[in-house]
Each structure stands twice: as structure tokens, then as C-alpha cells.
Amino acid sequence: MSIKSVPLPDIGNFKDLPVIEVLVAAGDTVEAEQSLITLESDKATMEIPAPFAGTIQKVLLKVGDTVNVGDLIVEMSTQDNEATQKPAESAPAPAAAPTPPPVVDAPARSTTAEPASPPIPPTPPSTAAPVNAPTLGASAHASPSVRAFARTLGVDLSQIAGSGPKGRIQKSDVTAFVKQALTAPAHSAPATGGSIPPLPTIDFSQFGAIETIPLSRIQKRSGKHLSTCWLNIPHVTQFDETDITELEAFRQSLKARADKMGVKLTPLVFILKAVARALADFPRFNAALDASGENLILKKYIHIGVAVDTPNGLVVPVVQNVDQKGIFALAADLAALSARARDGKLTPEDMSGGCFSISSLGGIGGTQFTPIVNGPEVAILGVSRSKMSPVWNGSAFEPRLMLPLALSYDHRVIDGAEGARFITALSRSLADLRELIV
Known part of the structure; x- marks a missing residue:
């Protein structure tokens, strides 16, 4: 028998992931691939599996700790003839998928007691960071208790410089920020970005019975991301209707062939192909602004995100290399991604690299809607x-x-004429699929 340490395997380009669950204890016997801990990223909750079978001798992490690749999780005893350790090859299985975007919180341990909350501050001074700070405080270096303290006061941690080790924000820093806000002179600048006044707090129980239910992690994260996108991106939405009579007839003619291949050929598969063609013809739609907002990054690949409705909220997995695949391969990819999304098993790779998004409500109903651009992308199609x-x-x-169809786009990158040309070309391809081979 030997004792082996189990490190965190390579789970992608993530840092300081918080531990939200410890699933084993000293003395437990675990099988290979049995989950040891659960981590939370901005895109998914990930269960980290045991690389081999054995007995837990010591758990080296606790809930609230943050980990990076290579950090030790547990010590396990195993027979020398058992499978060798291979943590770097173990792929985490996400337990729930989230929406695009914010950077992962970086909580750290804190044993200080929380002081009484001071009064809620007024609008922060004009030196506050703009709303397009990448995560609205999510990347600030602070412990969970400090973050909870700041949320209670409505303070954005991204506006505070930490006085602790390595720039860690302390509760005294939050208190000092509040005092500064209370004593700062009023300013008359327009309420934009971080200066947007909050909605009033209302006690709805005074009007009748109520019930309070928490939002899911996905809803919380996607809500913050969509709010950031809506505030930072000047949206324009172009509407159109396209004749898909011939497309539907062609789709029905392929039904028997699709059934034999074990795939479901939905209209969304054809929309993916048509969008891929339009992105190739209109490269500004397959782009992103750089951090300065002064340069456009043109992408030479075509990965398209597809919004999927799940019990925990809306997620947007990404179909890779749409332009290089046929409709049956796309149908298989789309079905597999949708199944993993509904089961909460999307990987970080499933959620990354999107160039353009499609939100299809055709199976539910409605006549038109205005989709919100999924930044840093510059356009989204609503169906x-x-x-x-x-x-x-x-x-x-x-x-x-x-x-x-409803095409929303970032007006800083795309003007109205270009938006109209894009949706017209897309409609033409959907009306006559022969356009895709011209």
C-alpha cells in the first residue's frame, strides 16, 4: 500500500476557482472517477474526479478555499498494483452550466467577524471605475465575508484598492470607501455606467402574501453578464421575415435519412449553415472589439453559440467550425450539446470560443423579440x-x-446598412438553399 497525493488536473484556462463542495472525508473509500470536490467557474460547476480507486487519508481543502491547477486536493492510499495516478488526464464533469461570461470570483479565507453595516452610500464619486470593468468587482481580491459585506452596502469592489497582502481588499477598505462616498461633494454628471441609480427597495409583503425563492447560479451569473452587455453595447435590432417554404419541404424529404442516421434534422441546423455563410461574407459580424475599443479583431474561424433552455436557466453552448460541417454532422453536434446542457454536464470548452449567437424560440412561440448581444460578440440572431x-x-x-428573424448588433462596429445587408443575405440563403453553394 502507498500514499499518493491527488492534485487538481488541467481544467482549462481558469485561476483561483472557489471550492463550493467537498464530497469526501477521511476514511472514505472511493472508486476511480468518483467525484472528490466541486468547483465553480463563471461558466459551470465542475466536479473533480478521483484518478484512481483508494481510501481517503486526508482532505487538504475545505469549502471556500481557492485552487489552481496542480494544487493538492486529497491524500489517498492505494494498493501498489492499482491503476497509476493520472490526474492531468482526468476531465472534470460540470454539474451545471452557466452563461457567458464574468470572471471567476477569487475568495480567500477570512476569520474576522463582520462589523455592523454602516448606512447605504449614495452614488459613488466620479472617480469610480466605468461599468465596462470586466467583471464589476468579480475579479477583485477579497474574501467571501468581505464580498458579502460589500454586497450589503451596494459597493462595487472593482472600485476599491485593497490594503491587504497582494492587494487583498479588507472590510476596513470597504468602510473607508463608504465614508469617502458619504463625505464627497455631489456631482451633476449624467447617471451612466456605474453611476446608474438603483431601483427603490420595496416591501412587497405590505400588499399581500409573497414567497421568496433564490435564483439559480446560472441565472445570477447570466443576469449580471446580460446587464453588462446591455449597458455597454449600443444595440440596434433589424427585423425581417424569410420564406422557408422550400427549406421545410427539403427538410421533410431528408427525414427518413436523418432517422436512419439517428439524428433530428431541425430548422435550426439549416439556420446554422446559413449564418455561417453570412459570417464568411460579412466578416465584421465575426469579430470583437479589443480592450481599448479602438481596434476590431476579425476571427478566421466560425464557432456559433446556440441558446439552450435548461431547468436551471439559459446557457449558450458553442457549435465548433460550423462552416466545415454538413447538416447531419451539425445535427449530431447540436443534439449532443443540448443534451449535456440539460443534464448540467457542459464542459468549459463547450461554452468557449463563440463568434456569434443564435437564440431560437420557434419551438415555444411568439412573433418577434429583441435578443441581447452576447458580448464580446458583436451580433446575435433571434428566431x-x-x-x-x-x-x-x-x-x-x-x-x-x-x-x-431579429438581428441585434453592436452599433459601434456595425452600421444600419451593413445590418440590413447581413439579414437580407441570410434571408436569401434560407429561402433558397442553393445560395449556400454559389
């Missing part, structure tokens, strides 16, 4: 339910299957 409509063909009305 509503198709319907039979009378269309004038020059001599008479005929029934045609019309699909409503």
Missing part, C-alpha cells in the same frame, strides 16, 4: 416561430411558410 402567411406572388396570394 421566432414560423407561420403560414398569404404572400403576393405578382398575380395572386399564395400560402407561404414565413420565419421571423
